Amino acid sequence: MSQQDPFEKYLRAGFSGSITRRNALKLGGSLAFASTAGSLLAACGGSSSSATSSSSTADKWKQFSGTTLNFISENTSPSSAIAANSKPFTDLTGIKVNIQQMELGALVQKVALDFGSGNAQYHVIYADPYQVLAPFSKGLVDLNQFINDGSLPAVPKGINDFIPAQLEGAGRFMDPKALYALPYDCPTMIWIYRKDLFDKYGSQMQKDLGFDPTPSDNSTWEQYYQIADWFNKNAKADVPYGTGHQAKQYDSLMCDFSNVLWAYGGQYFKDEQTVGTIGTDKPGACMLDQPAAIQAATFYQKLLKIAHPGSTSWDWDGVGKALAEGQIAMAPEWHEYAASVEGGKFGGKWGYARLPKGPARSANIYGGTGIGINKNASDQLQKAAWLFVVWATSPDTQVMDLKSKVGGGTPTRTSVYELPEVQAAMKQNPSPMPNILSATAVNEAWKPENVGMRPKIPTWNQCDTIIFTELSKMLVANQAPDVTMKNIKAGIDKANKV
Incomplete structure (x- = not known):
């Protein structure tokens, strides 16, 4: 990242201070967020040698600065890890994210009421495939419209980096082309x-x-x-x-x-x-x-x-x-x-x-779930939500989840399992990524x-x-x-x- 990159100050600010309110993540987890931001910028066309490209990247990530998103989630490990340290995302985008976690049954009721009201109180939805996606797919945005929108950040490494069975199981319903959620967790x-x-x-x-x-x-x-x-x-x-x-x-x-x-x-x-x-x-x-x-x-x-x-x-x-x-x-x-x-x-x-x-x-x-976007939200809020969905499911954020002291989730992406540090963590006990010890079995x-x-x-x-x-x-x-x-x-x- 060049000295002219307008995001460098945000990235440094996100990692130089004290750890967030739960004081939960190792320094390694924070560094993973830094890597995430860098990877995401590169995926959107950023260049360490081009101020013009960097400016273009800045526009893509900062275009919804000042927006507040509401993310409703089951009380899961990945959401706990992200809630413990969402500051880097806010620094990168200027977007604040409120994360509300609850038991799955309560989540289903709240999502059903929110979809029924048409008010879009929740913008990012933890879309359990069986209790949210299947009954309420018409309330979720087909994410292909954002994947194909050049004005928005791209999915790092593309959607083919997601484990195929999980992409289908957590992201699709009836229509093999429509994609309602990106794989977010994968408990099995x-x-x-x-x-x-x-x-x-x-x-x-x-x-x-x-x-x-x-x-x-x-x-x-x-x-x-x-x-x-x-x-x-x-x-x-x-x-x-x-x-x-x-x-x-x-x-x-x-x-x-x-x-x-x-x-x-x-x-x-x-x-x-x-x-x-x-x-x-x-x-x-x-x-x-x-x-x-x-x-x-x-x-x-x-x-x-x-x-x-x-x-x-x-x-x-x-x-x-x-x-x-x-x-x-x-x-x-x-x-x-x-x-x-x-x-x-x-x-x-x-x-x-x-x-x-x-x-x-x-x-x-398999109990994995994807995160999707509320179709009732305004166009601006949907696009801001897309930034969060891309970031939260990115490979480097998933590495952060693995390192989280609050018991973060395990990856939904093939590339993460292939990383040398993840491969090494599978062989260490105690491991800096304890969930990865179950990788061979899962x-x-x-x-x-x-x-x-x-x-x-x-x-x-x-x-x-x-x-x-x-x-x-x-x-x-x-x-x-x-x-x-x-x-x-x-x-x-x-x-x-x-």
Whole structure:
């Protein structure tokens, strides 16, 4: 960057002072923001040797200076990291961003009300593919209009740098050309376990159970059950329970169960791969009354009977805390909880693997989300929001997320995983990027044969509630698995007018 670059003073100002209000980021995270700004300027045609080009770049990033944006997000790690240090974006653009984080259910309600009012209180939307994008895609801008607008900053490295399955899963709905969101986070459920306990008890478990208990691609859900039961009966001095689950009567229960459903060969709808990626408004009849789904429900009920009793009151945060506090030896959990557990008293003692396989396959539910722009916002606010969307999903901001002490997210871009410092961080323990320690496992989970994509349909909010309500009856009131599956099918078919 040349001395004549008008942004240099802003970049320096953003990184020379004290860290922002949460005092949360390492200096490395701040430097990543500096790199981000430089990369973004270059992507827009900036040149370190051309004052004219630099001026043109300045115009692109400063043209909406003085604007205030409202970003509504689920309470996720990437949003926490950005909220902890959004000053560099403000310095770069002159735009202030108010970030409001909340539970997903509350977010869905607020977004629905905002879209319905037409007032655009929120300009940048955390567009969960299933609970926001599918039912409310008409309220979001097709981002292609900004991608093709030369007066606006370009997406660094282009949209092809996003992991393809995530770009489709988080960004598109029904129309394969329209793009409503850029991939922002990518939580995926994997097997998180106390490696030190498996090392300590592994030989005895293998002797007693007749198989190697070390989590691997060969591990099955039935073996997972036996391992958990063994810990319950033989390792109380070190850990109260073998397993725990996010089985609260909430969206988390649907997620936890879906891993088992797909592993056993069950599915919500026919042609589930298409229904779960590009999405549809006509999914057809629900398939949960089929034998594979009932078998999965029967196993899941059995598994939860030996799980930590707190499981039926836990969502993903409850499981994360139970792992970090040593209440359970292992759990299916979102991979981005690696930063949380590695930062706890058992840091350095964790292992990560894809989830066990069932009779059909290993299935690891993808929970990633993109960020989009409210179509009801004014033209100026939409374009200002585009600047934030580009910046927040840029490779260098994602590196900052990895370094964040508040447990930032993991990358949605291929190029970030290829960076030497990220590759090195995968091999360090403790790591300066703790979430990246789960990368090997999650990359296995993202393979087409292993990833689990829930249905992307407009009625999913209603279907999700039917699923976790009936599953809760099965777990808490001992409702029969076959009755549970048939009740869910009936409710979903009614919701979809089948």
